[in-house]
Amino acid sequence: MKTKEFISKATDGLIGSAVNGVLWYLFLVGASFGKSKTSYGMHKAFREADEALNEFNYDTFKHVLSYLRRLKLIEKKKTYTGFEIEVTKLGKERLAQTIPKYMEQRPWDGHLYVISYDIPESRHHSRNTLRDYLKRIGCARLQESLWMTPYNPRVILDEFMEEHGIAGTMLISKLGKDGAIGEEDLPSLLERVYQLKKLNERYKDFLSNLRNRRMNVFQVAVKYQSILKDDSQLPFALLPKDWLGDRAYTEFRNYVKLYNRPVV
Structure with a gap:
């Protein structure tokens, strides 16, 4: 390489x-x-x-x-x-x-939060900055100016909007865990917007390579944490039954410990 x-x-x-x-x-x-x-x-x-x-x-x-x-x-x-x-x-x-961190504790209040905003074209820099921030805190885009997250974002988004001078341009709506957006049920919606199947395949490939000892400790860390970077780490109750993210974390942690290296 x-x-x-x-x-x-x-x-x-x-x-x-x-x-x-x-x-x-x-x-x-x-x-x-x-x-x-x-x-x-x-x-x-x-x-x-x-x-x-x-x-x-x-x-x-x-x-x-x-x-x-x-x-x-x-x-x-x-x-x-x-x-x-x-x-x-x-x-x-x-x-x-x-380096991204694996969240072993994921408290969830049982609601989904839908975020919409209306920022003028003249503030395109602020709009782009907001989009990047929404991605960074684990939100998924539903449409151009419509995002969702299972974690209550009110406090951190209020602070962000105030800091960037765009307060009053955002609306946060709360849905119950049995709610739906459009004709999709919740599992289908989560799979689509968070790309869970593709992410799970990446975890599966990582575990296969790890068990076959195809990577050294540095390559293991690069591979695992590159996947974790794209994982919004949804509440465990919302993840598919065959989800491999927790197993990948456990095996990654154990592998790194064999080399007496702490997990960042």
């Missing part, structure tokens, strides 16, 4: 930059470089640690590593045989803001 694919395609937009990509790799895999004390030696060891990094340009690597150290996101520690690179507390905090 080429470097640009490692950053953009393999992570599917999950990491967002070479800086975060290297930081995440160091956190998951660690870096112990033995007697090699030069940056070039570090780069060679780093590339050899994973095929995904074979084409990682030395100058880029050196720049990124230096940048991470300046930001105090990593630190260099001496050992008896050489030195190690460790991700600092600050670096772990940065990753925690970047």
Whole structure:
């Protein structure tokens, strides 16, 4: 896999930059470089640690590593045989803001919330920002300006609208769990707007590759968390009976623990 694919395609937009990509790799895999004390030696060891990094340009690597150290996101520690690179507390905090998390607890009030808004064309930037935010908090689009979520969004959306100067342009309606939109029943609606079948197939493929040991720990993390990024993590009561997301999380967590690496 080429470097640009490692950053953009393999992570599917999950990491967002070479800086975060290297930081995440160091956190998951660690870096112990033995007697090699030069940056070039570090780069060679780093590339050899994973095929995904074979084409990682030395100058880029050196720049990124230096940048991470300046930001105090990593630190260099001496050992008896050489030195190690460790991700600092600050670096772990940065990753925690970047990497999606599995929600083990999903309290649900039994309602669905339908969000509609009417933002003037002259405020197209605000409208686009709102759309991105709705996606980020797990809402699914029903129509152009109509979204839904099973989690009560009133507080965070009121704050968002006020902050961006578009208060009063949104309406939030509440439906019961037996409600319907149009002629679709709830299970069909959820499957369609949240793409649950496709997502479940991705989890199935991940579990198959994991059990057949086709991936190393870094590839496992990239694969799993790229799927989790697209998972709105619906309340467990709304998920299909054959849902594999919880099993994928359990096996991912157990696999990472085998390498003595914490789950972000």
